[in-house]
Amino acid sequence: MINSDPILIIDDEVQIRRLLEITLSANGYKISEATTGKEGLTLAATGHPALIILDLGLPDADGLEIIKKLREWYQKPIIILSVRNSEDDIIKALDNGANDYLTKPFRTGELLARIRVAIRQSQVAPDEPILEFGSISIDLTNHTARRKNELIKLTSTEFALLALLAKNEGRVLTHQYILKEVWGMGYTEQTQYLRVFVAQLRKKIEDNPARPKLLNTESGIGYRFGY
Amino acid sequence: MINSDPILIIDDEVQIRRLLEITLSANGYKISEATTGKEGLTLAATGHPALIILDLGLPDADGLEIIKKLREWYQKPIIILSVRNSEDDIIKALDNGANDYLTKPFRTGELLARIRVAIRQSQVAPDEPILEFGSISIDLTNHTARRKNELIKLTSTEFALLALLAKNEGRVLTHQYILKEVWGMGYTEQTQYLRVFVAQLRKKIEDNPARPKLLNTESGIGYRFGY
DNA sequence: TCCGCCTTTTTACTGTCTTTTAAATATATT
DNA sequence: AATATATTTAAAAGACAGTAAAAAGGCGGA
Numbered sequence: 001m002i003n004s005d006p007i008l009i010i011d012d013e014v015q016i017r018r019l020l021e022i023t024l025s026a027n028g029y030k031i032s033e034a035t036t037g038k039e040g041l042t043l044a045a046t047g048h049p050a051l052i053i054l055d056l057g058l059p060d061a062d063g064l065e066i067i068k069k070l071r072e073w074y075q076k077p078i079i080i081l082s083v084r085n086s087e088d089d090i091i092k093a094l095d096n097g098a099n100d101y102l103t104k105p106f107r108t109g110e111l112l113a114r115i116r117v118a119i120r121q122s123q124v125a126p127d128e129p130i131l132e133f134g135s136i137s138i139d140l141t142n143h144t145a146r147r148k149n150e151l152i153k154l155t156s157t158e159f160a161l162l163a164l165l166a167k168n169e170g171r172v173l174t175h176q177y178i179l180k181e182v183w184g185m186g187y188t189e190q191t192q193y194l195r196v197f198v199a200q201l202r203k204k205i206e207d208n209p210a211r212p213k214l215l216n217t218e219s220g221i222g223y224r225f226g227y
Numbered sequence: 228m229i230n231s232d233p234i235l236i237i238d239d240e241v242q243i244r245r246l247l248e249i250t251l252s253a254n255g256y257k258i259s260e261a262t263t264g265k266e267g268l269t270l271a272a273t274g275h276p277a278l279i280i281l282d283l284g285l286p287d288a289d290g291l292e293i294i295k296k297l298r299e300w301y302q303k304p305i306i307i308l309s310v311r312n313s314e315d316d317i318i319k320a321l322d323n324g325a326n327d328y329l330t331k332p333f334r335t336g337e338l339l340a341r342i343r344v345a346i347r348q349s350q351v352a353p354d355e356p357i358l359e360f361g362s363i364s365i366d367l368t369n370h371t372a373r374r375k376n377e378l379i380k381l382t383s384t385e386f387a388l389l390a391l392l393a394k395n396e397g398r399v400l401t402h403q404y405i406l407k408e409v410w411g412m413g414y415t416e417q418t419q420y421l422r423v424f425v426a427q428l429r430k431k432i433e434d435n436p437a438r439p440k441l442l443n444t445e446s447g448i449g450y451r452f453g454y
Numbered sequence: 455t456c457c458g459c460c461t462t463t464t465t466a467c468t469g470t471c472t473t474t475t476a477a478a479t480a481t482a483t484t
Numbered sequence: 485a486a487t488a489t490a491t492t493t494a495a496a497a498g499a500c501a502g503t504a505a506a507a508a509g510g511c512g513g514a
Contacts, residue, residue: 143399
């Protein structure tokens with residue numbers, strides 16, 4: 001997920017909390033909840049949330065005061081949800097450190113988009129998932145593979161083959177399956193293509209291509225990556 | 228003065244422009260104005276505005292496309308003003324790079340508060356606007372590129388292409404993706420444009436254009452900058 | 455508005471890299 | 485040992501990329 005830190009919801013209305021719970025967790029966010037200002041401040045301090053959604057109309061505290069208290073140390077985004085729609089309330093909340101202000105009832109899709117905006121601004125680009133196998137690393141999103149940090153020059157077919165095998169580390173993939181995935185369903189009989197490309201790949205990724213350690217042959221069946 | 232760079236207003240309605248002129252300058256902001264998308268893009272590039280206020284319903288261009296075009300190089304806040312109030316419009320604008328979205332008619336005090344929020348944030352998180360690659364440096368805010376401190380003369384398309392690749396250093400970008408980002412979604416088949424512009428760029432940025440070190444070809448896939 | 459300049463698009467050609475095919479050699483399985 | 489399966493190499497075919505230059509389009513200045 002984008003961020004493993006939770007979104008902290010501070011709201012006394014149980015319906016709103018339920019709605020946010022469902023919407024946010026359905027979109028892959030972790031959540032933590034508080035029903036009072038006091039509890040909210042404690043949870044903000046202990047749970048280091050990635051973002052705080054704050055209801056201005058809490059029974060036990062003034063919303064503005066909570067924003068100010070949070071902003072003494074909390075740098076990440078604060079989004080206000082409030083029934084109050086007066087310009088004065090909005091301006092005061094924003095000027096005291098809130099990042100955004102939505103009035104209830106709000107549209108969940110819009111809230112999600114505004115959360116994305118806030119998080120986008122507060123965080124640096126997340127690292128890409130990279131598959132590692134000894135001295136070989138394969139970056140699927142960047143379409144690059146490295147060997148001891150040196151870029152390996154691979155053709156698109158070679159990369160597709162390597163990626164398929166690497167994604168299925170330890171599994172035996174049959175010739176037919178590999179051919180179907182890499183070349184397409186019309187090529188399941190062209191085992192020879194596979195042999196040629198396996199040889200090319202081994203030259204590029206193996207220390208000793210004649211004694212492969214990564215790209216292993218399962219005679220009569222297919223190939224297996226790793227293990 | 229909060230910031231000596233102006234706020235750029237892109238709106239075709241003269242009443243809105245007058246209103247914003249008065250409100251913003253009364254609050255100490257400098258302003259510059261454009262009445263069309265085209266003019267807006269030019270002024271954004273030449274005037275390095277501290278913030279852009281953009282009307283989505285311009286007569287000469289699709290608002291979303293303008294946001295995308297701006298976001299190819301413009302890092303500072305973009306606030307949308309629009310008569311459209313549908314959730315879909317709001318989400319699309321925000322997800323394509325807008326920082327905030329207000330529907331017309333808007334309250335000037337709220338707009339000012341949201342401008343303060345946006346500027347506050349853009350000062351906290353100043354993205355490094357100058358990318359460096361060996362003897363090449365690319366200044367995204369000023370739309371300029373240098374080679375050994377000599378200014379390189381680039382057309383706007385050339386710059387957009389270079390900026391896109393440079394921002395994605397080390398990643399392989401597909402032909403389709405590059406074409407979509409630089410030319411627009413109707414051009415994903417025009418790989419020849421790309422070849423011509425890549426050749427032009429290489430002449431300008433590479434020591435030896437025939438043996439590129441920065442702008443690398445990934446045959447059958449696309450191009451990769453650096454690494 | 456027209457002219458000239460600059461940028462983008464189009465065209466035609468050449469060169470390079472990738473995939474396919476083929477054939478000879480090696481290894482595994484029974 | 486015989487047979488099937490796999491590896492390796494290299495050349496042929498095909499796909500893809502680079503280049504140059506002309507045509508078209510857009511823009512600003514006279």
